[in-house]
Amino acid sequence: MNGSLHSSSNVVDINLKRRPTGLGFNIIGGVDQQYVMNDNGIYVAKIKEDGAAALDGRLAEGDKILAINGVVLENHTHKLAVDLFRTAGQDVELRVQKMSPRHMNGPTDSHPGSEPSFSSLGMLAGLVGAAAIVAVIYMRHLRKNF
Template identity: 60%
Template sequence: MNGSAHSTPKVLDIHLKRGPAGLGFNIVGGVDQQYIMNDSGIYVAKIKENGAAAQDGRLQEGDKIIMVNGWKLENLSHSAAVELFRTAGEDVQLRVQQRCLSQQNGPFSSQSDGDSSPSFNTQTMITLVATAALATVVGIIVYKRLRGPRSPF
């Protein structure tokens, strides 16, 4: 079926020139911090405003980074991937698999090519707030039922 969400993801080669703030994106993933269950790949968590990646415009949040300067990112720990980005030089060639529509956002934090900053997933936060509210209501109902009717004594 053409145009379906299950189509083969597109692979792009992207050249970025490191700017004053690095490459301008944060990453998540690795063999020790899987972003997507049963996938130890490295993914773009956040694109920083006015950074090299944002100025280029092709790299998107959720994209999987397959290679950096010819080095495959398979079976790397998160910290090893971060180090590979830090030492990649000024001109960085990325091979990227664009995200699939079916992929979901992952954890709350990520690490970039030179710093650490929180990444916030609004949908996950809404889910957490709704779950907490539901748990509170259920707790009140259970408490009232267990307490039973009060005697006037």
């Protein structure tokens, strides 16, 4: 698959029954709006509370949807994927690649023992440096007035 390594043991088939409110999740991704770098796949963006997906419990935010009712979603636009979901019928079969958070772009939950990123350390150093400069200027100003 395009730009990502997958283990077939992480692929699951999930059958959902559409509820009056839909399947109960939002998607992101596609060739026109990549969610994972170098990967045109469709991903679960949000699971809606009390929706079909939440009640089933197997689909999770960040999972990659490989196929819907046998139609492979790789290299399709986001709009085409949405249309496929909308016209999928009452009983929907999903083939899903379970993903770990480290494969996703954007912010993820903190992990114990993780190191701050370079940009966080750089920002902290900049703030400390700026405070030191302000302190030096303030001290010089005080000396001139006494």
